[in-house]
Amino acid sequence: xxxSPDTWRRRARTFPIFLAVWIGAxxxxxxxxxxxxxxxxxxAVGRNGSFATSRLLVVGWVYLTAEIVGxxxxxxxxxxxxxxxxSRLERWSYWLQGQWTNLMLKTVLKAFSMSLHVSGIEHVxxxxxxxxxxxxxxxxxxLPATIIAHDCxxxxxxxxxxxxxxxPALDVVGNRLPNHFVNRTGxxxxxxxxxxRQLSGGLGPDDAVMIYPEGTRFTEEKRVSSTRRLGKLHPxxxxxxxxxxxxxxxxxxxxxxxxxxxxxxxxxxxxxLGGMASLRNIWSGALVGTTIRVRFxxxxxxxxxxxxxxxxxxxxxxxxxxxxxxGDLRETETLRRG
Numbered sequence: 597x598x599x600s601p602d603t604w605r606r607r608a609r610t611f612p613i614f615l616a617v618w619i620g621a622x623x624x625x626x627x628x629x630x631x632x633x634x635x636x637x638x639x640a641v642g643r644n645g646s647f648a649t650s651r652l653l654v655v656g657w658v659y660l661t662a663e664i665v666g667x668x669x670x671x672x673x674x675x676x677x678x679x680x681x682x683s684r685l686e687r688w689s690y691w692l693q694g695q696w697t698n699l700m701l702k703t704v705l706k707a708f709s710m711s712l713h714v715s716g717i718e719h720v721x722x723x724x725x726x727x728x729x730x731x732x733x734x735x736x737x738x739l740p741a742t743i744i745a746h747d748c749x750x751x752x753x754x755x756x757x758x759x760x761x762x763x764p765a766l767d768v769v770g771n772r773l774p775n776h777f778v779n780r781t782g783x784x785x786x787x788x789x790x791x792x793r794q795l796s797g798g799l800g801p802d803d804a805v806m807i808y809p810e811g812t813r814f815t816e817e818k819r820v821s822s823t824r825r826l827g828k829l830h831p832x833x834x835x836x837x838x839x840x841x842x843x844x845x846x847x848x849x850x851x852x853x854x855x856x857x858x859x860x861x862x863x864x865x866x867x868x869l870g871g872m873a874s875l876r877n878i879w880s881g882a883l884v885g886t887t888i889r890v891r892f893x894x895x896x897x898x899x900x901x902x903x904x905x906x907x908x909x910x911x912x913x914x915x916x917x918x919x920x921x922x923g924d925l926r927e928t929e930t931l932r933r934g
Contacts, residue, residue: 603767603771606761606762606767607764607767607768610762610763610764610767611667611764614660614663614664614764615664617660618660618661618663618664621656621657621660625657628653629650629653632649632650632652632653633647633649633650635649636648636649636650644880644881645881646880646881646884647881647884648878648879648880648881648883648884649879651707651708651884652707652875652878652879654703654707655703655704655707655708658699658700658703658707659700659703662696662699662700662765663763663764663765666692666696666764666765666768666769667764667765667768669692670689670692670765670768670769670772671768673685673688673689673692676688685772686772686773689769689772689773690745690751690773692769693741693745693769693770693773694741694742694745694746695746696765696769697737697738697741697742697745697746698742698746698747700735700738701735701738701739701741701742704735704738704872705888708883708884708885708886709884709885710868710883710884710885710886710887710888711887711888712887712888712890713887713888713889713890714743714890714891714892715889715890715891715892716891716892716893717743717748717892719862719892719893719894720743720744720748720750720804720862720892720894721748721749721750722801722802723750723751723799723800723801723802723803723804724799724800724801724803724804724859724860725804725805725859725860725861725862725894726796726804726805726807726851726854726855726857726859726860726861726862727740727744727752727804727805727806727807727861727862727864728807728808728809728851728861728862728863728864728914728918729806729807729808729863729864729865729866730808730810730814730842730843730864730865730866730918730922731808731810731811731812731813731814731844732813732814732866732869732870732873733813733869733870733872733873734813734872734873734874735869735872736866736869736872737756739864739866739888739890740752740806740864743890744804749802750802750803750804751802751803751804752803752804752805752806753773753774753775753776753795753799753803753804753805753806754770754773754775754776754806755775755776755778755792755795755805755806755807755808755850756770756775756776756777756778757777757778757780758777758778758779758780760777761777774795775795776788776791776792776795778792778850780811785849788849788850789849789850789853792807792850792853792854793853793854793856793857795854796853796854796856796857796859797857799857799859804862805854805857807850807851807854809846809847809848809850809851809911809915810822810843810844810845810846810847811844811846811847811850812844813873814842814843814844814873815873818844819840819841819843819844819845822844822845822847823837823838823840823844823845825845826845826846826847826848827845830908833908833909833912836912836913836916837912839916839919840915840916840919841919841923842919842922842923842926843865843915843918843919843922845912845915846911846912846915848908848911851911852904852907852908852911855900855907855911858897859897860894860895860896860897861894861895861897861900861914862892862893862894862895863892863893863894863895863914863917863918864890864891864892865890865891865918865921865922865925866888866889866890866891866922866925867888867889867922867925867926868886868887868888868889869883869888870882889925889928891921891925893921895914
């Protein structure tokens, strides 16, 4: 549990902001709803009948309320656990995290008239394993958190960027659980890799470690720069990396550190969330009525080579396969619409 001065300074800033915005959203809700509907009607006249503004407003309301309720429940859990002295706090925190993510995913699906189709779910149990997933949108963190953790009962240990701690509920609950929030400035690379390695220790049949090997959300510009960067560091990989179309080149440091554990690896990819890459994409209405397609597959530990050089080659080949499978899912969606 993180109780450093920096943590309390951050919370002294973020908690009041979220509380004030939530109260403001409630007080101004009639005005906000009228403005959203009026905006959507005006856009509908211009042939954009997605009503994305109203849908986004509903998701925003639910998110802010979930934040306030989540932090409140987390505080109650802390008190009932003897102020952190009981081992029950970790179990309760996993439960709270699952309820929060499940609520938010269901809200997004309902608000934007979306559907969810998952294949390969049989590969996500049992643990232990390393989970490597494509990162393409603002909310795709909800997919493994709901599908694998909430629905299948796997206790995911997360590797996420430190900036996400500005979310109060994630800050409180995430710091109670065995997660690592990466400082991406690169000022202490050895320390970051050590912390990532430690996450893969002591995993049981109900545990897994989750990492986004790409390190950031997909854009076409990032795809080009990521393949060029890794290709310069490892020229022997350059021609293979050029084949990537739907994903970024993996940043191998954290992934290779986790592979030292000798666990199986579960890969995951998805399509249908491109319309949530940014608020502008969401407001365009591209998300409305789409299907999120998720696919998982598993590679046994004995098929993963030893040594960093061979593992890097294996990781790149696996990521190229993930790129192909992402393309297959997109093709499925194209055929369905056609």
